[in-house]
Amino acid sequence: MAESTVYKMKGIAMGMIQGGHDDLYSKFIDYCYLLKERNLESVAFCTWKVLQQPEKPLQFKSIFISFASKFRGLVQGCRGLVGVDGFHLKGNYEGVLLFVVSIDANNEIFLVVAMVDLENKSSWCWFFHHLKTIITETGREDWTIMSDRQKGIDPSLDRVWPKVPMRYCARHLCKNFKSEYPVMLMHKVFWSVTNVFAEFSFRKAITKLHALVGLGAVKWFKEIGPLVRWTNGGVRRIAMVRHATRQQRSEERVEGLCPNIRERVRDLIKESRSCHAYPAGRGEHGMRALLHAGKEPTDYVNEWYSVARYKATYNGNILPLLDKEQWPKLDNPKLLPPPIKRSVGRPSRNRRRE
Structure with a gap:
C-alpha cells in the first residue's frame, strides 16, 4: 500500500x-x-x-x-x-x-x-x-x-x-540588508551600525560603512526611517499550560531577582574580572565600576526584573472549556469555513528557514 x-x-x-x-x-x-x-x-x-x-x-x-x-x-x-x-x-x-x-x-x-x-x-x-x-x-x-x-x-x-512609538527588529533588518548587499562581512558591518549608543560612534560606523560598501548602503539605512526606531532587538491550550507552569514556578520563588536575571548578573561579574574600573559605561565595564566602588550589583537592576513583577504577571488563571458534547445549545448562527486555498505547483517538502 x-x-x-x-x-x-x-x-x-x-x-x-x-x-x-x-x-x-x-x-x-x-x-x-x-x-x-x-x-x-x-x-x-x-x-x-x-x-x-x-x-x-x-x-x-x-x-x-x-x-x-x-x-x-x-x-x-x-x-x-x-x-x-x-x-x-x-x-x-x-x-x-x-x-x-x-x-x-x-x-x-x-x-x-x-x-x-x-x-x-x-x-x-x-x-x-x-x-x-x-x-x-x-x-x-x-x-x-x-x-x-x-x-x-x-x-x-x-x-x-x-x-x-514604533521600533524595528534589527534581526529582520539584517536579513534584508544582506540580501540587498551580499558581500562578505556584511553581518558584522550591519551590527556595527545598529549597536551604537552615541552619536559620535554612529557617525564613525556610518563612515566605515560608506568606505566598505558605498553610498548606496548609507542611503539604505536612511530609507528605513527615524534612527530611534532601530532596535536589536491550539493557542488557548498552549497559553493555559505555559501560564499555569510559570504560575507554580513563581509561587516557589522568594523576593529578589528572577533566576535568569541573577545568572546574567553573575556572568557580568565574571566578565568584569579582566576589565578596569571606569566611572561610567555598560556591560562588564559598568559592572566593574560598581564592584570597585563597593556597591551591590543587584541593587542597580531594574525593578521590572524582580520576582514581584513575575508573580504579578502570572497572577490569575485561564479556565478550561467543557467538552464540545457538553456545550449548551446556543441560538447562534453557524459559520462556513473560509475558501480552500491551494498554491500553484507541487507543495514544498522542505521547511523554509531564515
Whole structure:
C-alpha cells in the first residue's frame, strides 16, 4: 500500500473521531461565548461575511482573543515594549495568525493576544484597533510597538494609533540588508551600525560603512526611517499550560531577582574580572565600576526584573472549556469555513528557514 494512501486513510479516520474543519468553524461563535463566560473580562469574538448566494450563508473571516489573566499580567508585570508579528497557517484554509508578545521579568516570552485572518492592511488596522482599545482602557501609556516592518504594519499604526512609538527588529533588518548587499562581512558591518549608543560612534560606523560598501548602503539605512526606531532587538491550550507552569514556578520563588536575571548578573561579574574600573559605561565595564566602588550589583537592576513583577504577571488563571458534547445549545448562527486555498505547483517538502 502506498504511503500517501495510508496518510489519506489516517486523515479520514481522524476526521471521523475528532470532526472535520467544517464542524470546528461552525462552532466559533459558541466558542467565543463560552470562553468569555468561563473567563470573565476576557475578550473573544469573531467576524464573518455574508456570501452572495440564495441562502445567504455566513463565512468565517477572523477571530480575536485576549484572555483577561494574560492581559492583566502584561499590564502589571511586563515592560511596555511589545512585539507584533504573524505567521502563515498550514492546511486547506491557510490564513494568518497575528499575535502580540512581551517579555516577562525572567526574560521569557509572554503571549498576550492572537487573531486569525488574512495578512493585509485592512486586517492589521482591525487588529491594532482592538489592541489599542484594550490597552488604553488600563490607563497605562508607556507602550512601544516593535515589528519586522512587514507591509501593512506601519501604515496601519499611523492610521489607527499614530501616537504610539514604533521600533524595528534589527534581526529582520539584517536579513534584508544582506540580501540587498551580499558581500562578505556584511553581518558584522550591519551590527556595527545598529549597536551604537552615541552619536559620535554612529557617525564613525556610518563612515566605515560608506568606505566598505558605498553610498548606496548609507542611503539604505536612511530609507528605513527615524534612527530611534532601530532596535536589536491550539493557542488557548498552549497559553493555559505555559501560564499555569510559570504560575507554580513563581509561587516557589522568594523576593529578589528572577533566576535568569541573577545568572546574567553573575556572568557580568565574571566578565568584569579582566576589565578596569571606569566611572561610567555598560556591560562588564559598568559592572566593574560598581564592584570597585563597593556597591551591590543587584541593587542597580531594574525593578521590572524582580520576582514581584513575575508573580504579578502570572497572577490569575485561564479556565478550561467543557467538552464540545457538553456545550449548551446556543441560538447562534453557524459559520462556513473560509475558501480552500491551494498554491500553484507541487507543495514544498522542505521547511523554509531564515
